[in-house]
Amino acid sequence: RTVVTTRGVTKAYGRTRALTGVDLDVRAGEVVGLVGHNGAGKSTLMRVLAGLEPCDQGTVVVGGTQVSPRDAGPGATAFRGVRMAYQETSLCPDLTVAENIWLSSRHCLPRLGWRRAAGAAVRRRLDEMFPGHGVSPRDRVADLSIARRQMVEIARASLVDRLDLLILDEPTESLGPDAARTLYDHVRRLAARGTAVLLISHRIGEVLSVADRVAVMRDGAVVAERPAAGLGERD
């Protein structure tokens, strides 16, 4: 099953052509590393796939739903099964961890309709994903380190009922090697359950160890795709 298909996707910011014609397919359960120099268009492509920004031209199909450029944008409902974990997290700093989960649950996690249920669910997921995480559902997000906020963000993303696609943009930037390893172990487990994962990272060793495939972007297009296994060591 193909979860993501893009054909000829373009996007410009004024005179800057951020995407010049992206063709990419990602299958269910596949981890794809997206690499390329700064300005190659990686983040823009991620935002388009997450439905956070419209593209100008081309076809984007995510989780079986074709999205015309005009349908995309903030609040697009076509992208229910997609979550993105950012470097700068989208958690509300003034709320607790449980309250943040509860807040998003009102839209996308209806089974967690109570704050206590949300707190328990995120605690369970954090225990699974990041043993020794040191986060309590009652902690105020503003009081947490960046690394811990990021763990909460990723745990929240993986609570979505049917997660078709998880987008990770430099997820280990503020994590130590052990936490990064734990995160990637969990990413592999999510993939084994059918979630497609797109990973942007400058740490090529990490990308090669976790990804099935590496896609290289240059000047707003995917210019090469290779199985990760052929490119470096895997454990």
Ligand code: ADP
């Ligand atoms: P990458 O993630 O590979 O570094 P980006 O997608 O961030 O690449 O950027 C691609 C191009 O689009 C760059 O030239 C960048 O300056 C430009 N760009 C990205 N986002 C914006 C924006 N919000 N406004 C204007 N230009 C942007």
Ligand code: ADP
């Ligand atoms: P709405 O119906 O208000 O658009 P969503 O179901 O799209 O709500 O979003 C619910 C929660 O998930 C919000 O807290 C929002 O910030 C977060 N969210 C939505 N889309 C994304 C995304 N692509 N990546 C990360 N978080 C997202």
